[in-house]
Amino acid sequence: xxxxxxxxxxxxxxxxxxxxxxxxxxxxxxxxxxxxxxxxxxxxxxxxxxxxxxxxxxxxxxxxxxxxxxxxxxxxxxxxxx
Amino acid sequence: xxxxxxxxxxxxxxxxxxxxxxxxxxxxxxxxxxxxxxxxxxxxxxxxxxxxxxxxxxxxxxxxxxxxxxxxxxxxxxxxxxxxxxxxxxxxxxxxxxxxxxxxxxxxxxxxxxxxxxxxxxxxxxxxxxxxxxxxxxxxxxxxxxxxxxxxxxxxxxxxxxxxxxxxxxxxxxxxxxxxxxxxxxxxxxxxxxxxxxxxxxxxxxxxxxxxxxxxxxxxxxxxxxxxxxxxxxxxxxxxxxxxxxxxxxxxxxxxxxxxxxxxxxxxxxxxxxxxxxxxxxxxxxxxxxxxxxxxxxxxxxxxxxxxxxxxxxxxxxxxxxxxxxxxxxxxxxxxxxxxxxxxxxxxxxxxxxxxxxxxxxxxxxxxxxxxxxxxxxxxxxxxxxxxxxxxxxxxxxxxxxxxxxxxxxxxxxxxxxxxxxxxxxxxxxxxxxxxxxxxxxxxxxxxxxxxxxxxxxxxxxxxxxxxxxxxxxxxxxxxxxxxxxxxxxxxxxxxxxxxxxxxxxxxxxxxxxxxxxxxxxxxxxxxxxxxxxxxxxxxxxxxxxxxxxxxxxxxxxxxxxxxxxxxxxxxxxxxxxxxxxxxxxxxxxxxxxxxxxxxxxxxxxxxxxxxxxxxxxxxxxxxxxxxxxxxxxxxxxxxxxxxxxxxxxxxxxxxxxxxxxxxxxxxxxxxxxxxxxxxxxxxxxxxxxxxxxxxxxxxxxxxxxxxxxxxxxxxxxxxxxxxxxxxxxxxxxxxxxxxxxxxxxxxxxxxxxx
Numbered sequence: 001x002x003x004x005x006x007x008x009x010x011x012x013x014x015x016x017x018x019x020x021x022x023x024x025x026x027x028x029x030x031x032x033x034x035x036x037x038x039x040x041x042x043x044x045x046x047x048x049x050x051x052x053x054x055x056x057x058x059x060x061x062x063x064x065x066x067x068x069x070x071x072x073x074x075x076x077x078x079x080x081x082x
Numbered sequence: 083x084x085x086x087x088x089x090x091x092x093x094x095x096x097x098x099x100x101x102x103x104x105x106x107x108x109x110x111x112x113x114x115x116x117x118x119x120x121x122x123x124x125x126x127x128x129x130x131x132x133x134x135x136x137x138x139x140x141x142x143x144x145x146x147x148x149x150x151x152x153x154x155x156x157x158x159x160x161x162x163x164x165x166x167x168x169x170x171x172x173x174x175x176x177x178x179x180x181x182x183x184x185x186x187x188x189x190x191x192x193x194x195x196x197x198x199x200x201x202x203x204x205x206x207x208x209x210x211x212x213x214x215x216x217x218x219x220x221x222x223x224x225x226x227x228x229x230x231x232x233x234x235x236x237x238x239x240x241x242x243x244x245x246x247x248x249x250x251x252x253x254x255x256x257x258x259x260x261x262x263x264x265x266x267x268x269x270x271x272x273x274x275x276x277x278x279x280x281x282x283x284x285x286x287x288x289x290x291x292x293x294x295x296x297x298x299x300x301x302x303x304x305x306x307x308x309x310x311x312x313x314x315x316x317x318x319x320x321x322x323x324x325x326x327x328x329x330x331x332x333x334x335x336x337x338x339x340x341x342x343x344x345x346x347x348x349x350x351x352x353x354x355x356x357x358x359x360x361x362x363x364x365x366x367x368x369x370x371x372x373x374x375x376x377x378x379x380x381x382x383x384x385x386x387x388x389x390x391x392x393x394x395x396x397x398x399x400x401x402x403x404x405x406x407x408x409x410x411x412x413x414x415x416x417x418x419x420x421x422x423x424x425x426x427x428x429x430x431x432x433x434x435x436x437x438x439x440x441x442x443x444x445x446x447x448x449x450x451x452x453x454x455x456x457x458x459x460x461x462x463x464x465x466x467x468x469x470x471x472x473x474x475x476x477x478x479x480x481x482x483x484x485x486x487x488x489x490x491x492x493x494x495x496x497x498x499x500x501x502x503x504x505x506x507x508x509x510x511x512x513x514x515x516x517x518x519x520x521x522x523x524x525x526x527x528x529x530x531x532x533x534x535x536x537x538x539x540x541x542x543x544x545x546x547x548x549x550x551x552x553x554x555x556x557x558x559x560x561x562x563x564x565x566x567x568x569x570x571x572x573x574x575x576x577x578x579x580x581x582x583x584x585x586x587x588x589x590x591x592x593x594x595x596x597x598x599x600x601x602x603x604x605x606x607x608x609x610x611x612x613x614x615x616x617x618x619x620x621x622x623x624x625x626x627x628x629x630x631x632x633x634x635x636x637x638x639x640x641x642x643x644x645x646x647x648x649x650x651x652x653x654x655x656x657x658x659x660x661x662x663x664x665x666x667x668x669x670x671x672x673x674x675x676x677x678x679x680x681x682x683x684x685x686x687x688x689x690x691x692x693x694x695x696x697x698x699x700x701x702x703x704x705x706x707x708x709x710x711x712x713x714x715x716x717x718x719x720x721x722x723x724x725x726x727x728x729x730x731x732x733x734x735x736x737x738x739x740x741x742x743x744x745x746x747x748x749x750x751x752x753x754x755x756x757x758x759x760x761x762x763x764x765x766x767x768x769x770x771x772x773x774x775x776x777x778x779x780x781x782x783x784x785x786x787x788x789x790x791x792x793x794x795x796x797x798x799x800x801x802x803x804x805x806x807x808x809x810x811x812x813x814x815x816x817x818x819x820x821x822x823x824x825x826x827x828x829x830x831x832x833x834x835x836x837x
Contacts (some may be wrong), residue, residue: 005499008264009246049173053500057688057787058538065687074499077261077422078537080173081605081797082290082347082453 002031002071010075015030023073028052029063031073046075085304085789087580092578096727100569100589101341103292110341113297113313114372120153121299122200122353124361124371127214128380129189129196132447133224133236136187136216139197144215149206152364153214154357155197156186160329170576171327174351176326178416182328182450183356189218190238190415190755191447193351193380196611200361200369216488223447223755227412230256230446238415238445258417259443262470263425265497271404271436271632276396279473283465283688285822286748287387287412290454291739291767294343295378296784301368306327308335308359311343315349315563316602316674323352323595324359338593339563345367346739350604353382379760383452383527386411386419388461392469393426400479402488404436405429409462411443414450414658423538426498427464427801430536431507431693432488437497447755451525453604455736456537456797460743467533467805472818481532482520485695486511503645506719506783507693513781514695519715524813527702531809534695535801539794540605541686546615547579547599548576548623549679555667556580560612561600563591566726566796568608573618574724575790579620581647582664593646598683606794607749609724610785611686617789622680629664630674688783692798694718696737698806702814707829709811715800721785721793733778733799740803742768746823 001022011019021038025031036043046052050061053074059065060078067073141153180186185194197214201207219733222236229235233410237254244251245259272278298312308330314320317337325332342349354371361619362369373381388411395404407428411419425439439462474481489508495501514520514532524530530706546560558576562568569589577584623777624644631649632639641656642649650659671677700711716733723729738740750758759765784791804822812818817832 007262007499009248009262013248045667048354052607056501056502056503059687060540060542061685062687072501076499079423079540080350080420080453080457080536081540081794082350082455082457 001069002067002073004031004073010045014045022032027063027064027067028065033066048059049078050075051078086313090578092574092625093724094723094726095126097570097574097584099567100573101564103415103686112294112343113340113637116299117370118299118301118368119369119526121370122202122361123204123207124198124200125211125356126195126199126357126377127211129192129194130187130756131218131220132192132501133221133238134189134218135221136150136185136196137219137462138217140215141197144199144210147201147206147210147213149202151202151367152200152212152361153210154186154360154364156195157703158329158360159184162327171602174419175535179323179351180327181322182416183353186260188294191449193766194415195381196635198357198361200365219347224256225446225448225751225755227387227410230412230444231410231442238447242445256445257442258413258445261422261425261441261624262438263498264438264652265495266436268404268406268438272395274403277473277476278393278395278397279469279476280391280393281472281820283392283820285354285388285461285464287384287448287451288454288743288747289379289384289765290346290348291742292344292346292348292529292642295373295375296354296382297372298354298358298827299368300355300362302359302363304366304369306330306334310335310337310355311340312355312360313340313349314336315345315565315604316600317344317351317563318561318594319602320352320601322411324356326360327356336593336595339591342563342565345565346455347457347604348382350453350602354669374674374762375762379765380757381449383414383450385412385457385637386451386461386665387453388412389466390462391521392465396468396473396477398477400477400484400487400504401432402432403477406433406437407462409439410439411441411458411461412448412451413443414448415444416450417445417450420453421627422458424458424462427459427536428466429497431490431534434488435492439511441495453556455739455800459535459537459801460740463535463801464808466805468808468820469804471531471805471809471812482511482515485534485740504783504786505691505693506781509781509783510534510693510695510717512721512820513717514697517697517715517779519697519713521717524699527704527814529700529813529815530808531698531806531813532695533805533809534693534750535798536799537611537692537801538604539689540607541611541689541694542601542605542607543685544611545681545683546572546612546619547597547679547681548616548619550623550664550668552671553670554663554668556582558589558616559592559597561592561597562608562612565603566732567725568603568612570728571609571832572612575613576616576620579617579622580646580664598681604693607689607794610689610788610792610794613790613792614686615684615786618682619680622770623678624722626680627664627679630667634662635672688787690721690787691792692719692793692795694802695797696802696806698803700807701812702811702829704815704833707826707833709807709824709829711741711772711774713774714800715779717779717781718798719783719793720780720783720795721788722779722791724790724792726780729780729795730778731797734776736775736799737803738768738773740800741773741807742823744804744822746825748823
């Protein structure tokens with residue numbers, strides 16, 4: 001199962017402080033749905049102006065990006081360059 | 083086989099710049115160069131107040147001026163409610179963008195646009211502007227970020243409740259948002275430290291300082307279809323923003339990019355374009371608007387100023403065990419300071435178990451902040467890299483050795499979340515340590531400083547096409563403005579894949595109706611993202627060419643190789659045919675199945691991040707306080723330098739801007755909140771005589787996600803300079819400068835206080 005790493009403040013708000021969550025999902029969309037099912041509202045927060053890092057690589061607007069069974073997943077603020 | 087593993091013919095060579103001749107001979111057409119028959123002159127009336135309620139605007143007398151054809155105020159803009167502020171997948175907030183373009187109920191800064199006029203002559207437009215009567219109710223204002231956070235500060239937006247605080251505040255304030263990034267246990271980390279260093283820093287907002295002011299020509303036809311010519315960092319961005327702000331459909335707006343005279347992030351938004359659109363629509367004539375330098379300073383966004391506190395704890399051997407940052411960034415009139423990247427980048431170069439970055443996005447009565455090279459990262463890096471220098475002195479360690487001991491590398495989990503893949507930070511440190519510059523002797527009042535920096539880089543939505551012309555030449559078409567040499571790099575990559583001479587390949591930046599969507603040029607993305615699209619399109623073209631040759635030779639396509647720009651039988655079993663060149667195949671496209679071209683579109687992902695380490699030598703004149711940069715060497719992991727001269731130029735330009743940020747640049751406001759130095763005479767950016775030759779050392783750690791190993795190179799060079807200069811100043815005169823700019827009066831004052 002993929003390991004999802006959440007920011008402390010988000011974890012405090014949605015998961016009772018649990019910062020690492022293991023989820024079985026084939027892509028980012030499925031992952032968000034699974035997180036939202038277990039922690040209502042979390043999926044929406046993680047989609048709002050957020051990017052996702054899958055195994056260290058950062059993706060923007062990447063709902064269909066595949067996730068490996070042992071992937072490390074982080075959600076972080078979307079990056080805007082100059 | 084990945085392209086990155088091959089020997090290259092064109093990649094890495096210094097080919098003649100495609101835009102060079104036009105620019106040096108004055109033929110290049112910039113935003114202000116475009117004209118149309120019957121064109122009007124558009125000008126903007128700006129607020130003289132830092133914060134005021136607009137009681138009324140009377141344009142009656144202005145309308146009567148001979149030659150005046152149209153006047154617009156906020157009443158001509160559709161009102162965009164907060165509920166309808168976000169369109170599509172990402173920012174900006176169009177409610178705030180609309181208010182920034184033309185003040186609606188309040189003006190929020192000196193220079194905020196309140197009305198605009200289009201007239202047959204500049205004189206008539208000026209006369210009309212002077213006759214527009216605006217009644218203001220002047221309100222108290224706040225310029226400084228720390229002042230804006232005080233409980234009794236004038237509040238800019240009555241409905242702004244700080245996000246990110248639990249429980250939610252009940253009263254409005256100037257703090258739009260609080261964010262926090264953390265890893266490990268910060269308290270445990272500091273408790274385990276043998277040495278702890280804590281310091282406060284401030285930086286000033288600085289302008290991108292592009293040489294070309296904003297300029298646009300808009301022509302709106304009677305049926306509402308509009309054509310816009312302008313220089314920007316993204317003509318698709320201009321089209322999208324105009325459509326959303328004005329409530330039009332995107333297909334009715336066509337934007338053609340002009341050559342651009344610098345952007346550095348400052349042209350990733352619109353200021354004039356929607357205004358010129360409305361003036362043209364109301365007058366029925368084309369309208370041209372060009373900013374003066376004063377307009378640029380008063381009306382467009384700099385990057386944020388800041389107030390920061392950094393704390394770092396380490397063991398006696400130099401191993402950092404805890405680090406924290408509190409960063410307060412001023413956003414200007416509307417939220418949107420680059421506080422998130424500021425927080426995420428500041429400790430990214432280091433592998434630290436216990437980290438916390440807390441950031442505040444704070445509004446003030448200044449122009450709204452907009453992106454500037456690696457937005458946010460240079461600001462927080464100045465504070466963190468200065469604190470690291472203090473720590474190194476306290477530990478008695480070499481500052482590069484301290485960084486190397488704690489450097490992040492492949493497998494390091496960052497405080498902002500992701501674990502790094504292949505990155506080249508340690509390589510930059512090693513190269514700096516071993517460079518002759520680091521060992522060169524220094525004289526009296528001279529000092530040496532080092533600093534490092536990180537930037538994410540981005541990819542984004544990209545479209546490019548490769549077309550084979552009838553004579554075998556090649557046209558590469560893309561839709562992201564070329565600011566830093568992307569045409570050259572796209573040509574080189576296409577030539578490399580196709581096996582043709584670069585002189586046979588030309589690159590074009592197409593208008594919004596002639597190519598698919600492209601995200602704007604920014605985030606150091608174009609050579610990476612569009613390079614990937616051009617590479618894929620060129621490979622597609624090669625496949626088509628092989629199929630043509632196979633048909634001509636009546637053999638299987640798998641029996642055709644493409645080498646050195648021609649189709650060849652793949653070995654003796656494929657048959658004995660003379661090669662077919664690109665010219666041979668291109669000249670027979672009619673009989674061969676039609677034109678040969680390919681278009682590729684993708685939301686390009688996974689850009690490789692960039693790291694840099696800089697060494698700076700300064701001399702400080704103790705009598706005048708002037709800091710002279712004696713020598714500067716920048717080491718950067720560039721992934722793969724497609725065109726090394728452009729990469730060096732990006733590095734040198736970033737350093738030059740960083741030196742200006744460090745030593746001289748600042749906005750000076752009077753007690754009345756009015757900007758007192760809106761011009762290059764009083765807002766001092768570096769000129770050639772202020773700088774030595776900046777040596778750029780390119781280190782190539784190829785980015786594994788790109789066919790040629792490209793990483794973005796344009797932003798990270800501006801991240802280390804302020805700290806590198808500050809650290810060199812301390813080395814020279816033993817004074818830690820914690821407030822930017824380190825201008826002669828500030829240095830003299832510090833020397834005086836030291837006694």
